Amino acid sequence: MSSTREHEVGASAGAESLRTEVARLNRVVQVLMDRSERVTGEALSEYGQFQRRIVLGEIVRQRTEELHMALSENETITRRLKVSEARFRGLAEQSLVGIAVVDESGFLYVNGHFSDTLGYSQSELAALPPLHTVADTDRRLFADHLRTCQKGEPQEALLAYEGCKKDGSSVDLELSSSRMATGDDETGLILVVKDVTARKQAERKVKALNDRLAELAVRDPLTGLYNRRFMEASLEREIVAAARNGTPLSVVIGDIDHFKSVNDTHGHQAGDEVLQTVSSLFRELCRKSDIACRYGGEEFLIVFPGMPVGLAADWAERARQSVSETEIVVGSSELHITASFGVAGFPAQGKTWQEVIGAADAALYSAKSGGRDQVRRAPFPISVCEDTSRQAKVQESGRTSSDSGLLSASACEMKA
Amino acid sequence: MGATIEPRVQIYRHANAGSAWRAPVPATTASPSVRVAQSRAEDPVAAVRDLHRQLYQAYAELVIFFCCGDYDLEAVAAEMNSCFAGTQVIGCTGAAGIGPLGYVDRSLSGISFGSQALTAASGRIGGLADFDPDEAEALVTVLRERLEMTKPGVSERDLLAFQMIDGLSAGEEPVTRAFQSALGTIPLVGGSAGDSGPFGPTYVFEKGRFHEDSAVLLVAASSLEFTSFCTHHLSGSDCRAVVTAVASCGRRVLEIDGLLAADGYAHLFGAQTADLGPQFFVSHPVVVRINGVDYARGVGSVNVDGSLTFQCAMEEGVVLRCAIENDLVTDFVGSFGNLRHAIGRPSAVLMCDCVERSTEIARLGLEERVSDMLRHQNAVGFSTHGAQVGGIHVNQALLGVAFGRRRSR
Numbered sequence: 001m002s003s004t005r006e007h008e009v010g011a012s013a014g015a016e017s018l019r020t021e022v023a024r025l026n027r028v029v030q031v032l033m034d035r036s037e038r039v040t041g042e043a044l045s046e047y048g049q050f051q052r053r054i055v056l057g058e059i060v061r062q063r064t065e066e067l068h069m070a071l072s073e074n075e076t077i078t079r080r081l082k083v084s085e086a087r088f089r090g091l092a093e094q095s096l097v098g099i100a101v102v103d104e105s106g107f108l109y110v111n112g113h114f115s116d117t118l119g120y121s122q123s124e125l126a127a128l129p130p131l132h133t134v135a136d137t138d139r140r141l142f143a144d145h146l147r148t149c150q151k152g153e154p155q156e157a158l159l160a161y162e163g164c165k166k167d168g169s170s171v172d173l174e175l176s177s178s179r180m181a182t183g184d185d186e187t188g189l190i191l192v193v194k195d196v197t198a199r200k201q202a203e204r205k206v207k208a209l210n211d212r213l214a215e216l217a218v219r220d221p222l223t224g225l226y227n228r229r230f231m232e233a234s235l236e237r238e239i240v241a242a243a244r245n246g247t248p249l250s251v252v253i254g255d256i257d258h259f260k261s262v263n264d265t266h267g268h269q270a271g272d273e274v275l276q277t278v279s280s281l282f283r284e285l286c287r288k289s290d291i292a293c294r295y296g297g298e299e300f301l302i303v304f305p306g307m308p309v310g311l312a313a314d315w316a317e318r319a320r321q322s323v324s325e326t327e328i329v330v331g332s333s334e335l336h337i338t339a340s341f342g343v344a345g346f347p348a349q350g351k352t353w354q355e356v357i358g359a360a361d362a363a364l365y366s367a368k369s370g371g372r373d374q375v376r377r378a379p380f381p382i383s384v385c386e387d388t389s390r391q392a393k394v395q396e397s398g399r400t401s402s403d404s405g406l407l408s409a410s411a412c413e414m415k416a
Numbered sequence: 417m418g419a420t421i422e423p424r425v426q427i428y429r430h431a432n433a434g435s436a437w438r439a440p441v442p443a444t445t446a447s448p449s450v451r452v453a454q455s456r457a458e459d460p461v462a463a464v465r466d467l468h469r470q471l472y473q474a475y476a477e478l479v480i481f482f483c484c485g486d487y488d489l490e491a492v493a494a495e496m497n498s499c500f501a502g503t504q505v506i507g508c509t510g511a512a513g514i515g516p517l518g519y520v521d522r523s524l525s526g527i528s529f530g531s532q533a534l535t536a537a538s539g540r541i542g543g544l545a546d547f548d549p550d551e552a553e554a555l556v557t558v559l560r561e562r563l564e565m566t567k568p569g570v571s572e573r574d575l576l577a578f579q580m581i582d583g584l585s586a587g588e589e590p591v592t593r594a595f596q597s598a599l600g601t602i603p604l605v606g607g608s609a610g611d612s613g614p615f616g617p618t619y620v621f622e623k624g625r626f627h628e629d630s631a632v633l634l635v636a637a638s639s640l641e642f643t644s645f646c647t648h649h650l651s652g653s654d655c656r657a658v659v660t661a662v663a664s665c666g667r668r669v670l671e672i673d674g675l676l677a678a679d680g681y682a683h684l685f686g687a688q689t690a691d692l693g694p695q696f697f698v699s700h701p702v703v704v705r706i707n708g709v710d711y712a713r714g715v716g717s718v719n720v721d722g723s724l725t726f727q728c729a730m731e732e733g734v735v736l737r738c739a740i741e742n743d744l745v746t747d748f749v750g751s752f753g754n755l756r757h758a759i760g761r762p763s764a765v766l767m768c769d770c771v772e773r774s775t776e777i778a779r780l781g782l783e784e785r786v787s788d789m790l791r792h793q794n795a796v797g798f799s800t801h802g803a804q805v806g807g808i809h810v811n812q813a814l815l816g817v818a819f820g821r822r823r824s825r
Binding site for chain 2: 049
C-alpha cells in the first residue's frame with residue numbers, strides 16, 4: 001500500500017515537474033515568438049540597436065567596398081583618359097600644321113600652330129567665329145566646304161583659301177577637313193590647315209619668271225622688239241583673221257641706210273646704239289595692236305592689222321622723217337642716219353604672209369635703189385619683183401665688197 | 417553637465433612655431449613621430465616622470481596615458497600637468513596597463529605622437545547618466561572644425577577617432593553609437609575605463625583633470641599609415657539558451673531559458689549555480705550570433721536575486737551560445753599578422769583589451785609569451801571593461817588602431 005502511495009506521490013511529483021518543464025518551455029517559446037514579432041517593430045532596445053548596427057554596418061561595408069571598387073575603376077579609367085588626352089594633345093601641339101576642332105558654336109580646340117598661323121592666341125580664337133579667320137572673298141567658299149564636310153559628303157582633296165590674320169594681313173592656307181564624333185549625337189570637324197604663303201609666293205615668282213622667259217623667247221634682246229619668229233607666226237595669224245573678217249592689213253619694212261659704215265667707223269657699240277634708238281622711235285609711233293619686230297640685222301618689219309596700205313605708207317613717211325631728224329649721240333660724236341621703207345598691203349600685194357613680205361621687200365629695194373631715205377609702196381604683184389629685191393638686199397647688207405661705195409656723205413655725216 | 421568643448425587649439429597648435437619654453441629638437445631624434453612607454457614605479461610622481469622621460473618629443477602633438485586606478489590620481493594629474501605642460505594630454509584609468517613591459521597590474525603606460533605624425537583634437541562630454549546624443553554630435557563637429565583649422569583640407573581617409581569612456585556608466589552603447597553616427601566613415605575605436613577592483617570608480621583624463629561619468633573623444637588626422645582592428649578568440653557552439661526576462665535597465669538579465677538567470681547560465685555549461693563568479697564567467701563566456709558572426713557578451717556579476725548583470729545590452733528573446741575558446745595566442749599571432757599585412761611593421765599599436773582576456777591569459781600562464789608579442793609590436797593600451805568599435809560595444813575582445821610608417825604622398 002505504502003509503496004502504491006509513494007508511487008502515486010512520485011507520479012504526481014513527476015507530473016508536477018513535467019508541468020513546470022512544459023510551462024518553462026512555453027515561456028521560452030513565448031519569448032522567442034515575441035521577439036520574432038518585435039524585431040521589425042517600434043522603437044528598438046539597446047540590444048536591438050546593437051544588432052541593427054551590425055547588420056546595417058555589414059551592408060554599408062559591402063556597399064562601400066563596391067563603391068570603392070567602382071571608384072578605383074573610375075580613377076583608373078580617368079587616369080588612362082588623362083594620359084591619352086595628354087598624349088594626343090602633345091601630338092597636336094607638336095604638329096607642324098595647324099589643327100583645329102570646330103562645331104556650330106565655334107572653335108572647340110586649336111593647337112599652337114593654328115593660332116600662330118592666324119596671329120591670335122588660343123583663347124582669342126576660342127571666342128571667335130571661324131569665318132572671321134577667313135578673308136572676305138573666300139568666306140562663302142570656306143563655309144560651303146565646311147557644310148559639305150559636315151554632311152559627310154565626299155570632299156575635294158584640299159581647299160586653298162586666303163586666311164585673315166588678327167593684324168588684318170592675309171595668309172594663303174590649304175585646308176583639309178574631316179568629321180569627328182565628339183559625343184553622343186554631336187559631331188565636330190577637324191580642320192588641318194597648312195600655311196602655303198611661302199609656296200604661293202614662290203609659285204608667283206616662278207610664274208613671273210616663266211612669263212619673262214616666254215617674253216624673252218619672242219623678243220629681240222637688243223631692241224626689245226618682237227623677233228622674226230614671233231612676227232612670222234603673228235603675221236600668219238593676222239592674215240587669216242584679216243581674210244576672214246575682210247579687213248585690210250599692211251606691212252612696212254624699214255632698213256637703216258649705210259648701217260655697215262656706222263659699224264665700221266664707230267664700232268659695234270655705236271651700231272647697237274643706232275639700232276636701239278631706231279627701235280624706240282618705231283615703238284613710239286606704233287599702236288598697241290601693231291606688231292613691230294627686228295627682222296634682220298638693221299632691218300625692221302611692222303605689221304599693221306586693220307590698216308589700209310595708204311595709211312601704212314603715211315606711217316612709214318612719219319617714221320622716215322623721225323629717223324632722219326634724230327641725232328644719235330655716241331661717245332663724243334653725233335650721228336645722223338636715214339632709213340628706207342617699203343610698204344605692202346594684204347590682199348592687194350599678196351595673198352599669203354610670204355607674198356606680202358616679199359612685196360614690201362621689193363618696195364624697200366625700190367626705195368634703196370631710188371636713192372634711200374624714202375618710202376616706196378609695192379605697186380605690182382610680188383612674183384615679178386621677188387628675185388631682184390633679194391639681190392638688192394644682199395648687196396645692201398654688205399655681203400659684197402662693192403656696197404661700201406654706196407655710203408653717202410649726206411646719209412652718214414660725222415660732226416665733231 | 418554639457419559637453420566641454422571650448423577651443424584649445426591655440427594652446428596646442430604652436431608646436432611647430434618653436435616656442436621659447438620648448439626644448440630644442442635633440443639631434444638624435446631622427447624620426448620621433450611615435451613613442452610608447454610604460455613605468456612600474458610605485459610612486460605616482462616617479463611613474464609620471466619615468467613616462468615623460470620615455471615619451472619626450474620636442475614637438476609632441478598628443479600624449480595618451482593609461483593609469484592603474486591604484487595610483488594617487490591627484491598626484492598623477494599634477495605631475496602630468498607639470499611634465500607635459502603645453503602638450504595635449506588625455507588618458508583614463510584601467511584595470512591593467514599594457515605597454516613595452518606587457519600586462520602589468522600596477523603601471524602607467526602611454527604613447528606620444530609627434531606633430532609630424534598626427535594632428536589631434538580632443539574633447540569631453542560629461543554627465544553620461546543623462547546622455548544627450550546631440551552633445552556627442554556637437555563635440556564631433558567642434559573637433560572636426562578644429563582639425564580643419566589646424567590642418568586645412570585634410571582628407572577624411574586620414575582621420576581616425578579614439579574614445580575612452582567611464583566603464584561604470586553603462587552608457588557605452590548610446591554614446592558610441594552617437595559618436596560613430598556623427599563621425600560617419602571615420603573609424604572609431606575605444607575602450608571603457610576600468611579599475612583594478614571590480615567596482616572601484618573609473619575615470620577619464622582630459623584638460624589636466626580626471627573626470628567621472630565622462631567620455632573623452634579624440635579625432636586625429638594621421639600622416640602615418642593606420643588601420644583599426646578587432647579580434648577575439650571565441651566562437652559559438654551549437655549549445656544555445658534564450659534570454660527570457662530582462663530588467664528594464666537593459667543589462668540585468670533575470671531569466672535564461674525560463675530559469676533564474678544564474679541557474680540558466682550554469683545549466684547551459686552543465687555547472688552548478690554556486691560555481692558562478694567572475695572567474696567562471698571569464699572561462700565560460702557566451703556569444704550572440706548576428707549575420708553569421710559571433711560577438712562575445714560578457715557577464716559582470718551574479719546578483720543575490722539570481723539575476724546576472726551583463727557588461728552590455730541584453731533583451732528578451734536573445735539567443736546565447738556557449739562559446740568555444742580558441743587558442744588565444746594563435747588569435748594574437750593571426751591578428752598581428754593581419755596588421756603587418758595591412759600597414760607593415762607597426763610603429764605603434766594603440767589597443768583596448770577586455771579585462772577578461774588578461775584574466776584568461778594569466779589563468780593559462782601565457783603572460784610571458786603575450787607580453788613578448790606586445791613589446792615586439794610596440795603595443796600600448798589598457799585592460800578595459802568592454803570595448804567599442806564601429807559604433808558597437810563588445811566584450812572579451814581585443815581592438816584598437818595600429819600605426820605604420822609615414823604615408824608616402
